[in-house]
Amino acid sequence: MVAQLLLNGTITGLLIALPALALTITFGVLKFPNFAIGSMLTFGAYSAWIFNRLLNAPLPVAAVLSAVTVAGVAMLCNFLVFSRLRDRGSITLLVASMGIALILENICRFAFGNATRNFNIEIARPIRWLGLRVNQEQLTIVIVVLVCVAVIQFLFYASPIGRAMRAVADNPALAAVRGVERNFIANVAWALAGALVALAGVLAGLDRAIDPLIGWNYQIPIFAAAILGGLGSPIGAVVGAIVIGITEELSTLVLPTNYRQVVSFCVILILLLVRTQGLFGGKALRK
Template sequence: MDILQLLLYGVVLGSIVALGAVGVTLTFGILGFANFAHGDLMAFGAYVALVAYTWLALPLWLALPAAVAATVALALLVDALVFRRFRTRRPIVLLISSFGVALILRSLIQIGFGPGTVLYSTRIQIAERFWGLRVKPDQIVIVALTLVLVVLLHLFLSRTRTGKAMRAMADNPTLARLSGIDTENVIRWTWAIGGALAAVAGVCLGLNSRLSPEMGWFLLLAVFAAAILGGIGRPYGAILGGYVVGICVEMSNLVLPAEYSPVVPFALLVVMLIVRPTGLFAGRSG
């Protein structure tokens, strides 16, 4: 297949991975644990949008905010019910707990929608041709939406008090506490932003292919790889890491059978862990 066409698919996939990786890197940096439930938050968002879009017959531009709102609420609820109780314990306990939360969310989706795959719309989209490349309208929407969200995220992180506090806490949680930052408030914002971006990522993933209860779990490795590639606790790094992972996964089709493309993020991760464990931009060490 044409290299440029694969690059384009890589950018689309990379947008989705990037949106997921921002949430993972923020929770990793601020709460100190790898959230194994993040992929299932994405799936949750995708299914909320499915309910809004197909059952309530809302247009997609309204289904998306509904998914975002529900996923943010879910992330805050899980934190209040479960994760908050482990703040004083070793962060590794949070990781194990998040593994359990991941399965709870996935089971809930299975109970509600069954184990099979679903589509948002069975209508076949006609791919447009630009300079010889095939592009579906949905793919343009995904990339454009991601760009808008990245700009909004940048404004939030660099211009607002809470955004700066969030970056400070991801940089050095102890020093942030010593500076009088209200850490619980920053944590709530972290879940809100991570949840919102996860919901959008989930909806985009559903648009790009299909919905299934495992959709988030299957993408989790790519999301983690992107977050580690970008350096833990670094949202900008995670976005770049997302595109690197997405493009590498699609490009791998040139040399690897398609059924093995899920291995590519892992390979990137291993190479990264051997060569430069702190990430491309030297995230927090250790």
């Protein structure tokens, strides 16, 4: 029973890892928490649903197309909104991201209503392994997330563009002096974040049904995971997400399942009290 919960928690955590990673990437480069992350996830799930159901693309193709779409949407948001507000401080940026969240979420609600939807996939029998039950969907989640994390890790630490991103995150002025174009890096960050969040949307849609609140339901766990990982550390975000996933799942032993988000919130509160820098963060973002 506990082993099954641990397994489910790890998988839930892996699912949260992608948006937490996305949040961390944009936070590192742009220095504000993107509150539109949940809505972008919803948007990704619905755009994959359109490709999958209305245009009859197989789900993997639909997922890639959705990742490209949301990456484009994120870059568009950056071009239309965030790049224009960059000099006004992080408060203005985060209020603007809330505005964008409202727009994206309600585009989905306007177009698709509040009814739940599902992807067109064959229903597969769960696999039994050492007495544990693993769904095909859960297996997909594990594989996709691990591949994404590996790619991001490689991009960040073994490619020129990753080096440039870390440079901008560390010291934008110095990076600019060394010829790193900040706007270009911001666009790369948004594109990556958009793609990751869209994939998370597809995985979330596999895991449960798609509805306009699908992303919103992940919002608090995503932030909890990112803070736990120390806002700005990619591998920290992944570990933080897994810890959050397991904590939420284990909490169902003592609390009603409706209280999962409360658990994430409590994790945030405890972190703010005792260890602001999270598990992996170098320094707290003190004023």
